[in-house]
Amino acid sequence: MFVDKTKIYVKAGDGGHGAATFRREKYVAYGGPDGGDGGTGGSIIFRADPNINTLIDFRFKRKHKAENGVNGARKKCHGRRGENLVLNIPVGTIVREAQTGHLIADLSEEGQEEIIVKGGRGGRGNARFVNSVRQAPTIAERGEPGVEIEVLLELKLLADVGLVGFPNVGKSTFLSKVTKAEPKIGNYHFTTIHPNLGVAKAKDKSFVIADIPGLIEGAHEGAGLGLQFLRHIERTRMLLHVIDISGSENRDPYEDFTSINNELKMYNEKLAELPQVIVANKIDLLEDSTQVIEEFKAKINNQYEIFPLSAATKEGIEDLLNYLATKLETIPKVEIFKAEDFKVYKPEPEEEFTISKDNEVFVVHGKNIEKLVAMTNFDNTDSVLRFQRIFRKIGIEDALRQKGVKEGDTVRILDMEFDFQ
Template sequence: MFVDEVVMNVEAGSGGNGCLAYRRESYVPMGGPFGGSGGKGADIIFKADSGLKTLIDLRYQKKIKANNGENGLGKGMNGAHSENLIVKVPVGTTVRDFDTDTIIADLTHHGEEATIAYGGRGGRGNVALATRSNPCPSFAEKGEPGEVRKIKVELRMLADVGLVGMPSVGKSTILSMISNANPKIASYHFTTLSPNLGVVKTKKNDFVVADLPGLIEGASEGVGLGHKFLKHIERTKILAHVIDMSAEEGRNPYEDYVSIRNELEKFSPKLLLKPEIIIANKMDGEKAKDNLEEFKKKINNKSVFEVTALINEGLDEVIEKLSDMVSEIEDKPLYEDDVIESHVLYKFKMEKPFTISKDGDTFVVRGDQIEKLFRMTNFNTEEAYDRFSNKLRKMGVDDELIKNGIKDGDTVRILDFEFEWTR
């Protein structure tokens, strides 16, 4: 239905640098290597949490950066690994790589975790680098950079509250005032062509409000734009009727209200059973007060919120009321079947993005994504090479090669590039 979406950068921790140091003890003739290795940088892990409803917390962060591993020290001391960074997201969140659009994670149940960016491994100090042929290396490795990527986080959301009403009554204006949404607002009818979603944050809870395209008489039979969205209204928990009390467009507020309710009923009688509030907007209009009196007489004392959305007047009470209603409903779902339907999650087919075959003793890896990645990588620095192999590892290529019986020193070919595989 609606998709909450956040684009952000993530940067996993880099590995700590390996240390270059020598033993200084008079009885050890040549000294000896004494530099410890760096610790591993933190991974960034997303974890599904059923307590969260929206991506609003991520929206305020442009970038998530995890801690680096500690550098190795002298006396052979290794740097500490950095603790992984756990980021809580709502159940139903999917994460894509922004550049390739591939799905990195599809978190469908509470507690499920997925690594979004891998921390770099620590660089080896000269102790770890010592070999029989080079027992005292005069170099140490730098830590591997943490993985940096741009991601798109998506959540299929259900609006708790739907703002319904005739065109131009101020639905989008209200949404813009009470939530983080930034919908188009204009004086002509049908400014809103598809629903905008906003998250309202209160001390008590967060909830999602949608401004629906204006409804007009006949909407349930397909007149105007609204009919396309009546289905969406069916899934919101609460209806907020917005009425233009200034009636400057020659409207009759009560008739508007009745006609909207008629359209809703014609589409599905169940809609009238939803809890609703009435928002009398444009109370700054000249005749608004009189119109409101008239209106109130006709609706048998239903409570009406008087607002002037344009100057953000009266909306605090609306927010408070909606917040209370949302938390009440949360405890007892209105329609069991709707709720279940609303929790049907996007399921993505996780097709293997590559194939492995053998050409003699050479392992051949093919796949659009890998070949694209390969072509996009400039192999003149080691870092680029590391990054490439890191990505392959993450895509599961290494695991798959191991399953296919690869051993250290075997040759792998991608396009026309061959390299020696090491674990």
């Protein structure tokens, strides 16, 4: 089963908690704090694997979570970091943030790896909070939660040449003759229901050809298999437009040609600008192919190179492959998003914190304060006092007073609620 688009949930591992312990050894009268830091949580990494050509594995398993970091221990022993979770995906897969559509990664090279979400930082142990005033702190941070998001995986095949045309014009037959690909071939529409890739060779050069399922009028609006596979043409360097020059299905080859080009343009104007070569297939069904070809050339004003051939008998195929090998040397590689453009996903800048009301409850939102709440151990008095100091220092207490908070009112941050004092 070919799957080229799916949505999954990924969560990096949480950081391990820091330890709040003290050195206790014989003959050591005043053992100081020796709590170690928690380990960093594992990250989620996507790897482009050339041996995978579908996203079907992610259709049945949609939730993926990396390992949490291990908690710190006494004697300043730091916790082990969580194992990264590496997910193998097909080469040519684009990763987007599902809610906003922001591009996260474009895995277009074999073996390419990108960190999609990073693991949470490990909490600091109490040995890290020693200073000249506080000699025996009991403060220890909890681990930072790992990042979690829903991502949209979208596969766009990478090929040098893309075969386009109406159903049943001979694209799959052509691909089977010039490569070792084994597409399904049949004398009915939509025999091909998913893209096929094959490697062709000519002039000691090799190039990849993609057979895209047949397009029909209205494909850019989703008719037939249109929207499902038009995206795969975006990655090709040039188009091989296959037409049935014999008109064996009582269709006009010129009308087919203009109709498909119009669909490409309506979907993405850049597709209409790609270099294009016309393959006039099924000449073996014509008594006088030369006259028909000349009439077709006149209709297109000789704007495109046209190669008469018969995919069934292989007539004309060698000349076409030699031309393609030469032509591809002059066409630049497909522009791919560079890693430095997207490797670290940064959401839109947000205010340090915001305050709103939910009935009678004052709700505080903000990345930094929410992280502080998640990493604070509220069962420890010193940790709570530290939280209160930071709470006042960054101005939340004053902001709440300006919003009208009074003694005893409830304030909520994440899932934690407390009475304002």
